[in-house]
Amino acid sequence: MHSLEPTPPNGNGQESHPTVRVVSEIDLSPAKRFILPKKKKYEPQYAHVYFSRLKSLTAHVLKSAKLTFGEGEEGKLQYSKRIADIASKDEMETVVVGVIFRHMKSKPSILAQYDVPSHELIPAPPDRATCTYPRDDDEVFIEDEYGRCALDLSQLDSAVATLSLVTGFVLALKGHEDRRTGSFKVNAISYAGQAPQKSLPELPGDKFICITSALSFGKADGDVLAAELLMEFLRGSAGEDPEGSTCANIVQLIVAGNSVPQLEDTESGPSAVLAAHRPLKSGEKERVAAPIVEVDRFLSVIASSLPVAVMPGEADPVNYLLPQQPFHRCLLPSSSRNENLARVPNPFECSVDKRVILGTSGQPVTDFALYEDQSSVMKDGKEAGKLRPSGEKVLDILTLMLQNRHLAPTCPDTLASFPFSDGSDPFVLESTPHVFFAGNQREYASRLVRTPHVQTQASSGSSMDIDGVQGGEKTVRIVSVPRFDETGQVVLVNLRTLDCIVREFALTM
């Protein structure tokens, strides 16, 4: 299956009976850029990723820097072509463009593992999920293909410096070289700014997409009934619906990762979710079917009445390096038979009635948050020691990603990623989506980000634009999608208005 056949739009959604589902034009092809080639090469080094990121973003960053800081002026402000050149600029106000690298002593490091006494002959790679990157004496650098330079951030607000100067972002920095220390004293930062956005054609009526994550079937203390309720709701038979015809107007379900629970034991890995595929040993008879079988059943039921896109997440039995590839057919044998089920990658992008929806199963955001000041990230009660950002923080991070046109900046340094080498970084945002979400978060939060029309001084070089001019007004709904297994909540986004609501399914309802 390559993509679902575009279903002809049903222009008359509003009048339809709840059991008659509104349909939409769904295009999965944008997700193709996250699909890896059949023959994968794990040879090229990670430098290529940064290199191509710089190649794709430098021009945009420079352009927007000129809007922010003004054009260069003899003797006053200059734009340095290469970072290395600032050495000769005699402490004059200078703007440089490059990729940020934050050196932190306690980043997970496999070399550090060698110093930890252990009984392993060869240390296992550090568990990225349980690490935090406390930040006392970080060193921050900016780098381009010609060299790197240490940054002196003493003139910046420390919160701004922390949040914006994260490994992997391509930025423009204004400041001057401190001859004494050889570092670059930064006094202002400028982003690429949001990528162009496709215009939003009018929709005659309300249509919703539903986003959920962390269904975690088979989780030890999971609320089995909540998933049943969700299923009923999505099939449109949940009885009285307080939102009126909402459920009939849902045109797609996106499952944003972690359909099965994270397994403690790394030794057994994802295979444990398959327990039921093995002949059961005696005494195991009464055990419930393996998690993945549950997932398959759930998806089959939903897909019989609604298009579903299932993305893998950190806990799912797929590859580990981002982008994660779709579930294999053999893991979801029955639901895969239904044309309505799309097994898609993570990150995932599609368009539904020309609304561009983009999101991840949450890893880029979670990893990004680890760079944060610990005090600003709330401690999670359930999983002690594991820090997870608040909803607001997630939204801030998503906003930054949009502004910097990158959806996984910390790849590949602290977020494991595939070694791309074909000169493109698929995580670069060439365009701004209408809905931008991160799954598997601690709590729900949502915000409508409106970027007003910017008057460009010279719009000559705007060949990159897709529709309309660069700098045109943009509207994005950003969403922190909560874990279903912890909150019982799913998110519904109205494609007509980009409004967002949350629905909760739990026994207590």
Next chain:
Amino acid sequence: MFGLTEGGSSVLVRVHHFYHYFYLPVTDGIQPEALAEAINRRLWNDKTVPRDRTVVTNVEITTKRSIMYFIPGDPEVKFYKITLLNPRHTKDVARILQRGGLSVKKPNDVTAKLPELPTFESTLDYLLRFMIEVGLVGCSWLTLPAGKYTITEHKKSLLQVEIDVHANDIIAHNPEGKWLRTAPLRRLSFDIECAGRKGIFPEPEHDKVIQIANYVWDHGHKKPIAQVVFTLKSCAAIVGADVVSYENEEELLSAWARFVRLTDPDILTGYNIVNFDLPYLLDRAAQLKVADFPLLGRMIGQPTTMRKTRMSSSAFGTHESHAFSMHGRVIFDMLQLITREYKLRSYSLNSVSAEFLGQQKEDVHYSIIGDLQRGDEQTRRRLAVYCLKDALLPVRLMDKLMSLTNYMEMARVTGIPLGWLVSRGHMIKVVSLLHRKSHLVDLLIPDIKRSGPEGGGGDGPQFEGATVIKPEKGYYKDPIATLDFASLYPSIIMAHNLCYSTLVRPVHLAHMKPEDLSKSPSGASFVKRSVKKGILTKILEELLAARKQAKKDLKAAKDPFLQSVLNGRQLALKISANAVYGFTGASVGKLPCMDISASTTAYGRQMIDNTRLEVEKRYKGATVIYGDTDSVMIKFGNGKSLEECMRLGEEAAEAISSIFPKPVKLEFEKCYYPYLLISKKRYAGLLWTNTEKYDKMDCKGIEAVRRDNCRLVANVISSVLEFLLKKRDLQQAISMVKKVISDLLQNKIDVSLLVVSKSLTKTDYENKQAHVVLAEKLRKRDPGTAPAIGDRVPYVITKGRKNEPAYSRAEDPLYVLERNIPIDNNYYLENMLRKPLERIFEPVMKSSVNSLFVGEHTRTISVVTPKKGGMAKYTKVRLKCLGCKAPINEGALCAYCVPKEAEHYTKNLNTMVKLEKAYSSLWTECQRCMGDICHDVLCSNGDCPIFYRRRKAQIDLNAASEKVSRFGLDW
């Protein structure tokens, strides 16, 4: 004298009117003037000096004593003090007198022929003589009173100020109180890169110097003053550094020499600069006839010269080195310093910085350097960044290890110039101490005819450290208390007043009162302290008192820089005190005296023995299980608690100390609990100094540091020790070892753990050694990247053909990885693992040790099929079912296995996920290590623990991913 003012200006002080002299015992009836005349005449006759030159300017008679032997009545003796105009002639004059036969006129006009005479103190270095006389020690402050000096207009040196002064007007200060601070010595650290030809280590006759990177950094300052890199051909800018490029090499070299003169450092440092960088530069400059290059010293117009030396020491054997004359600068090579003071697995800059700075260092192989140089300004920039890093590391090491501070303190404590500490052996320290003290009490030190190699000087007597109490091998679960003699040898020397000046010759024994004498267990007799206090005793008392004071000051000091100075001081004092004993026993030394050193060790042995008797007498059930040179290990009995043993240890130390003469002191410091005693000087245990928590795991003489062991051995041994000592679980240790053996035999051990490396030296070519044979093989394979002399050759032992000897089965680890060549697991088990394991388990398991190596877990399976030769390429490899290995035509599974597709898929996926995790963490680590994220890592640092592992992860992941792909994708 070269120095700095407090403000940091450099000063050259020229001292005038100080004349060298030495002593000769008086021959009755010969007048001093006549002796002077006779010597001068002889020198003219021998044509040593022209006729109009007076060498000996003065001879006078003084009363002194010789330091050697106590003579009954301790009479004074008359000596001629012979003063010379120029110290250069000292040797000639002394030789004339030593040989005898000099004709001297007596007052009655009779000519007498002098017999062979012993000279005194003619071998004392002129500079040291001057320092002793003025009371000046190394690295210390002095005052030149206003009006007593003149500033020279016409400078002969590069220093900022030049001063002339009379020797008598110099006021030297003890480095204490306000004179404790050290001067901010200027350091220049540099590293050079040469463009080698493919496969040949750079040679100055052929290969260009292409870059010289420099850090100029004053000692004690937080930041460097300058970072400069000189490059041949253009080089792109580097942030924070100055890049200076030249089109031709002559200009580059001459510019660098100019740079050295301009920055005018006190100290020139780097890594292996003595035996590589400096000789290379000088040779290269000579080759290219760059006339002004050798002018690296501080005296205008005086070129730096270099000569080859042979350094020998018991620790490193004899090896070639270089000595330089570079006026006014100390050459402080961090490689030499670290090899001298630390015992490491490897001394490459990579390993050393991993060890001390906790950072790996990307290493660019010199075969790539040529390519980078031939590239463009960007690739040369890449090289320059690397070269700068190599120039920075030595300074960072110096600061981290406190080397300069410690050396400066050593110079102060022993009173010799800083440069001598680097360029001369250990002996000179004691020589200085001995002369300084003797000078004060009018004792003279005889000249000893020296034999043996120059410069080094042996490291001490070889009969030390005889084990006194044989080790009772075993694994002790009860606490073992350790009693140590504090500063054993120094305190013995003090306690028994052992000295040159207290030693009584057998012929004199009869004339002495027995109560004035003490006889050592080795048979020599010394007078008691009440009769005459030995010079050595005085020196040691002062050193130890000073150490106590330094430690006290250290506690009180607040300023971290002062703290490091004081810590360096107390260390220097301790080292110096311990060096005294070695000095007396060094057979090729300046003043060996076997009676002293043999007596010292004999007393030591006796004391250990007495301690044992005393312990076993006082404590019922206590046994001394081992006694080393200066410590005894006591087991107080079965079932005693740690607390109890500590108390008993404390008490025993106190009680037994009292049976020995002062200042001998027995101290209780630690318990081992548990304790594994393998053999003499080989043991391991958890070390406790309090009852709450052990301090550390202490291992002596146990495997693992040796470089010719692979990592596997080190890791297994340390795991075994963890289990035995920390977990006290023999069973787990055994099953761990069995698991490792089983993994090894089943090819499950990561190749990176099996790599061994040896360095290729010139003489290796004749004999059949694994690394030599492999180097030859590699040269045939690709002369461009093959190892050259001086390189380390890493290898693993492969299975090879039947009956092929091990040395020809060595293979390049990367080659093995890439071609999936089978490893000779048995070789690793039998030749690498077995012995160390047996040694460690023997005390624990006794005769059943062998059970580790036989049984179920030693079954071998061979899974790897070598893809050898050219044929393999053309024979098509049949696909096999990933479930049951049945041959199939396409896809992943055979028809029979298809129903279980999900299971097989997940299994393969799991393998891949694990590799993905390893892959990404390994390669991001390298990218970070390189300090640059936009370029590929070029590293060739085989010492890094992940160097081979990252390549293996690549290969394995590609294979695993290919398998997973066979299950098909449907996007």
